[in-house]
Amino acid sequence: MSASFEGIGFGYRPRAAYACDPAMTRGRFYPEPESPTRTPFQRDRDRIIHSTAFRRLKHKTQVFIAHEGDHYRTRLTHSIEVAQIARALARALCVDEDLAEAIALVHDFGHTPFGHTGEDALDAMMKPWGGFDHNAQSLRIVTRIERRYAEFEGLNLSWETLEGLVKHNGPLTDGEGRGLKGPVPDTILHFCGLFDLELDRYASVEAQAAAIADDIAYNTHDIDDGLRAGLLSLDMLEAVSLPGGILTAVRERYPALDAVRTGHELMRRQITAMVEDVIATSRANLDELQPYSPADIHSAGRPVVTFSPAMAAWEKELKTFLYANLYRHPTVMAVRENADRIVRDLFGHYFANPRDMPEGWREGLDRAEERIKARDVADFIAGMTDTYAIKEHRRLFDRTPDLG
Template identity: 75%
Template sequence: MAKQLGEIGFGYRPRARYACNPARSRGRLFSEPESPTRTPFQRDRDRIIHSTAFRRLKHKTQVFIAHEGDHYRTRLTHTIEVAQIARALARALRCDEDLAEAVALVHDFGHTPFGHTGEDALNEKMAAWGGFDHNAQSLRVVTRLERRYAEFDGLNLTWEALEGLVKHNGPLLDANGRSLAGDVPKSILDYCERQDLELDRYASLEAQCAAIADDIAYNTHDIDDGLRAGLLTLDMLEEVQLPASILKATRRRYPNLDDVRTGHELMRRQITIMVEDVIRTATARLAMLQPRRVADIHNAPTAIVAFSDELAPAERELKAFLYKNIYRHDEVMRVRAGAEQIVLELFDAYFADPNEMPEGWHEGLDHALDRVRARHVADFIAGMTDTYAIKEHQRLFDHTPELG
């Protein structure tokens, strides 16, 4: 195996012809002079890192409420881990590392406070006005809500970065323009009228690297957080194919290793197995497809960057295990119920009286249409950190659920 992976290559190699070439970027919605020192994709990455939305990820929940402990992952630490894995994959597959990193760094910008709980609550409140989708919200953040530049709203990212953000999990429409999985959010369709992101085609190889890096990161690190929180034990993981095989090999080699170090050994070995499997699978698919340009990746009949047929069932089993034993654990569900109450009640309070929102958010909403007011309130709440949402609820209500 080591020889095979060495042949694939982890060192520097020239960019492949099927990779996104920053010198041939499709550009930005608003034209800007090029930088003499950075490629367009490097500028995208830098703009993302320096944005307000990126800093907010520090205090947004991944699975556990942030104040439960300093060692649990937040959206920010998760994002950094995803970016590292995405760059490793992009390097091995000879595509643009900077673009892969940029898509990885921006992929969670639209997440609400309290993770998917907050998203579900906002989606419920926004049901009459197009719903709420974190991926569509990420696009709103980088094209409208970030206000850092004199000449335009948003970050004015390249077409390739925006395409990767919107389609990193695959096409949203089929060749006939029909939705592939539920209605495409209106904000995405509206933006595509200004700049067509080609929703019926696969995203770049770089975006696909970012997408699967997200799966690898949370499949592994949620185990780490679950062990730390006491929701999981190593014995429980022996019932799940992938971690069980790793634990068996680890204990055979290190029979006296303590549980903490055994857990860390599990984490790093699982990441390695998944990353190497993806590289082998993607390399084989590239060899079959023989792409000679970026368009060949966009027009491919399936995703290129994926788990193998052998690993994919084990990865799905692991996801199901984590869903049952962590995401739906009684204690996590108790916290989720309180977090949901906070978001629902904040929405009602701001919708009833927009002046409860700070300056810069409430102006002009007193007589606005309900759909305009509702979307504005959703934008405000979605941008909150967990800690700010709790403080706002404490300001507006006599009793705030205890999330600790």
């Protein structure tokens, strides 16, 4: 399959038969005239970048609370780094770079303030009404919550971008519709009843590239932030196979290099090693599968963009190390405990007093049934930045936990 935009200003042709072809898109929920100068996937990327949700990522926690330092990653800088890696993978695998980039840029839209702490707190508070899931929240944002266009709610993204957003980590159901990792959130089920994203099938190569780019980015850059925060040290990394082997090579070649630049050299080499491993392994997977269309990727029954078995084992070891020594570090956990209280306090207050929410959010909630009120309160809190959540807590409560 190929696509040609010759004569309408694109000059772009997907090179692989299994690439998502923008000329063959399955369309948008609300039909729109196509752009004469941009492919559908380029328009998706542009809409994502210009959205309010994208800007809010600037002040949302990755690992460290945003105000702890100017150089730590936020959800925004992380998303940009993921997009860069996703584009590199897409280019090497001869698929649509714009689609891979769009999925990478939108994948964290549904994250709450204070990272996974905020998500866990909202999920606990929302348990009576279906819980909270950041992936489902991302879908709510791009199909409902964003209000920028005169003719529709949301961003009206193409089917391929929405599919990649919902399924970038793999299918959500089996062939009988049963959830593979527990119940599928109602938001996703409801939307798929209107615009079927084929939850039992694998997503595109572009979506799979974005997903593994996410792993590469945070496995590497969380080390960088951990070193900067003083919670990790280069000596600690010596015992972990992937960074340890790279660190040994860097020290052998540059024995007089200072610790900061040694860390940077480690980061760039680790990204390169992981990216090159994915490219080589994925090419081998594709050669074995011999897909002739995106449909062959959807029905493959397994992912095709993967680490090699050796790299997968090293990556799992690194994740285990980071959970034990960074994400669960006492300093991080103390901040998480206080952040958890802020989110729970805000939810409880707004649920009981919806009139304290801003105009545009509070209308009618004092008369709404509990399920609707709870979901709207969760939508409001999930959209908050760290700084706004702290500000609101200070406005509503006498004492706000210290996150500094």
